[in-house]
Amino acid sequence: MSRTVLVTGAAGFVGSAVVRKLSTQGDRVIAVDGLLGGLYPPDEKIQRFDAISSLPGVEAHRLDLRHDDLSVLPDDIDYVINEAAMPGLGLSWSDFELYSSCNLSSVARLMDQAKRWPLTKFVQISTSSVYGKNAVGDENMPTLPVSPYGVTKLAAENLAFAYMRDSDVPVTVLRYFSVYGPGQRPDMAYRKFISRALAGETIDIYGTGEQSRSNTFIDDCVAGTVSALDSARVGEVYNIAGSTERSLNEALAVISDLVGRPLDVRRHETARGDQDRTFGDTTKASQELGFVNSTSLEEGLEAQVLWQRDGGL
Numbered sequence: 001m002s003r004t005v006l007v008t009g010a011a012g013f014v015g016s017a018v019v020r021k022l023s024t025q026g027d028r029v030i031a032v033d034g035l036l037g038g039l040y041p042p043d044e045k046i047q048r049f050d051a052i053s054s055l056p057g058v059e060a061h062r063l064d065l066r067h068d069d070l071s072v073l074p075d076d077i078d079y080v081i082n083e084a085a086m087p088g089l090g091l092s093w094s095d096f097e098l099y100s101s102c103n104l105s106s107v108a109r110l111m112d113q114a115k116r117w118p119l120t121k122f123v124q125i126s127t128s129s130v131y132g133k134n135a136v137g138d139e140n141m142p143t144l145p146v147s148p149y150g151v152t153k154l155a156a157e158n159l160a161f162a163y164m165r166d167s168d169v170p171v172t173v174l175r176y177f178s179v180y181g182p183g184q185r186p187d188m189a190y191r192k193f194i195s196r197a198l199a200g201e202t203i204d205i206y207g208t209g210e211q212s213r214s215n216t217f218i219d220d221c222v223a224g225t226v227s228a229l230d231s232a233r234v235g236e237v238y239n240i241a242g243s244t245e246r247s248l249n250e251a252l253a254v255i256s257d258l259v260g261r262p263l264d265v266r267r268h269e270t271a272r273g274d275q276d277r278t279f280g281d282t283t284k285a286s287q288e289l290g291f292v293n294s295t296s297l298e299e300g301l302e303a304q305v306l307w308q309r310d311g312g313l
């Protein structure tokens with residue numbers, strides 16, 4: 001029997017890929033997005049929203065979780081994947097209201113609806129930014145966010161767990177570590193580096209370039225997210241991260257090889273709230289969700305370069 005999955009942030013980079021995967025599997029998908037501007041222009045979201053709207057089993061709703069009437073959503077939702085959020089670090093310093101309303105108040109409004117759904121699982125999507133400057137280790141690392149974005153996402157985790165304790169909403173949290181690959185947001189580092197590299201333009205780097213990431217390839221991230229619907233334990237947190245820790249400078253060298261030219265790099269001061277190192281231990285997700293971070297940085301960046309060379313979308 002097919003199940004009904006509500007995916008919020010369904011026109012976003014990760015959310016749209018989750019919707020496509022669920023649709024392919026034969027699930028019924030209620031796809032919600034407010035098509036917000038702010039971090040990046042909504043054009044790409046509008047195109048993705050149109051594209052997912054015509055997929056088999058998908059019912060798309062343009063709704064802003066901050067203030068639109070959510071009682072229009074169906075009563076028979078079995079699962080929620082709450083991808084909707086305002087991501088990105090920089091803007092969270094200058095427009096905190098946008099982040100607190102989209103990342104926190106929206107979760108409360110969604111949770112109030114959750115009480116009327118026969119939910120098996122509510123998957124709250126979170127981020128390595130909740131750990132802070134150094135996100136190297138497993139889910140027991142201390143949570144010491146260094147950006148307003150990280151603070152709102154940590155608060156959202158706590159809020160979701162409060163609804164679990166108070167109202168038995170079956171909450172699980174997934175903490176993503178920098179996701180990349182075809183479809184990546186235009187404000188994210190690799191997307192910008194590749195655009196500039198392909199155009200032969202100067203690439204701006206903030207910090208020494210020795211800051212590291214365990215980037216997660218989009219297909220691996222989506223597979224882990226979808227398997228959490230059945231396999232994740234309620235009340236638990238799981239890291240979803242790439243398999244290796246690679247510096248920004250190493251990623252630039254890979255991009256240079258892929259585009260076949262040396263890169264012109266201009267260095268700037270470290271960006272406010274940036275993380276030094278991220279290397280998520282994914283043992284728990286591997287054991288319990290069957291999560292596999294199978295894509296190397298070279299393979300993942302090759303797929304992203306091809307996608308951007310083709311004009312994206």
Ligand SMILES: NC(=O)c1ccc[n+]([C@@H]2O[C@H](COP(=O)([O-])OP(=O)(O)OC[C@H]3O[C@@H](n4cnc5c(N)ncnc54)[C@H](O)[C@@H]3O)[C@@H](O)[C@H]2O)c1
Pocket residue numbers: 008009010011012013014015032033034035036037045063064065066082083084085086087101102106125126127128153175176177178179180185
């Ligand atoms: N991309 C990454 O590297 C990364 C890393 C860690 C965590 N995350 C988390 O993953 C999720 C998806 O991120 P993404 O990279 O796809 O971002 P994205 O900006 O591409 O997608 C988020 C979507 O949520 C929608 N949205 C935001 N506020 C909304 C509201 N109030 N009502 C309705 N829709 C709203 C936006 O319009 C957007 O389409 C977010 O929760 C983010 O915090 C992403």
